[in-house]
Amino acid sequence: xxxxxxxxxxxxxxxxxxxxxxxxxxxxxxxxxxxxxxxxxxxxxxxxxxxxxxxxxxxxxxxxxxxxxxxxxxxxxxxxxxxxxxxxxxxxxxxxxxxxxxxxxxxxxxxxxxxxxxxxxxxxxxxxxxxxxxxxxxxxxxxxxxxxxxxxxxxxxxxxxxxxxxxxxx
Numbered sequence: 001x002x003x004x005x006x007x008x009x010x011x012x013x014x015x016x017x018x019x020x021x022x023x024x025x026x027x028x029x030x031x032x033x034x035x036x037x038x039x040x041x042x043x044x045x046x047x048x049x050x051x052x053x054x055x056x057x058x059x060x061x062x063x064x065x066x067x068x069x070x071x072x073x074x075x076x077x078x079x080x081x082x083x084x085x086x087x088x089x090x091x092x093x094x095x096x097x098x099x100x101x102x103x104x105x106x107x108x109x110x111x112x113x114x115x116x117x118x119x120x121x122x123x124x125x126x127x128x129x130x131x132x133x134x135x136x137x138x139x140x141x142x143x144x145x146x147x148x149x150x151x152x153x154x155x156x157x158x159x160x161x162x163x164x165x166x167x168x169x170x
Contacts (some may be wrong), residue, residue, distance in 0.1 A: 005168065006035040006068040006092070008085060008108075009053055014073030015045035015100050016154045021069050024161045028166060033063060036083040042068070046073045057084035066168055068092045070121065072103020072153075080111040090114060093147060100149040100164045102156070106130050109148065119145040121152050 005025050009018060023030045036043060036053030044050055055063070068089055070076055079085045089112040093099045101109055106122035107129060109115050116134030121143045130137050141159035142151045149167060151160035 001027070001038050002031040004063045004065050005030050006055075006065050006088070007165075008068060008070050008075070009034055009036045009043045009051055010075035010078040011043050012042065012074035012078070013045050013051075013071050014075070014103060014154065015047040015049045017071035017073065017157065018045060018051065019049065020154075020157045020165070021071065021100075021161055024154050024165065025069075028165045028169070030066070032069075033060070033065075035060070035083055035085075035088070037079070039054070043075075057082070057088040058090055060088075065092050065095075065097055066080065067098030067100060069164065070099075070101035070102075070105035070108055072105050074104070074105075076101070076104045076108045080108045080119050096143070096147065098147050098149065098167045100151075100160070102151040102160055103153055106135075106150060109133075109150075114148065118148050119143055120148065120150040122150060123152055154156075163167075 035055045037051040039056040101125045111131040120135045141156040
């Protein structure tokens with residue numbers, strides 16, 4: 001049986017924050033599923049790379065998710081407008097899965113209502129949003145709090161993915 005991890009995309013995803021986790025998950029033996037509000041559909045990253053979402057939140061039946069990764073860029077602001085995507089993130093968390101977000105992904109975690117009482121980090125511009133949602137914000141390359149893993153920026157990806165792979169491998 002495959003071990004599925006959803007990676008969420010929308011237009012203007014941060015290219016490196018998508019591709020680095022995508023290939024690291026494969027190297028670690030997981031099967032990343034590219035999930036978006038609409039699929040199948042091509043999505044463009046901030047820096048011009050493209051990826052095709054092959055699943056939307058409603059088409060994941062039979063694909064039990066161990067976790068979800070939310071790359072940053074401007075995509076999280078668009079993803080949080082999708083009721084189905086917000087529900088997917090909340091369901092993965094409530095079902096015991098890992099929820100991992102980098103950069104601006106914290107905005108989607110706020111919309112999913114899962115950060116209250118958690119220790120998190122993010123790109124500094126959404127720090128106040130996370131605090132207002134009840135999270136404790138810290139300035140660190142990667143923070144694991146329960147089943148939530150967060151990171152600040154692309155240069156933190158090695159620390160972020162080390163935590164993600166470790167949490168998913170348990």
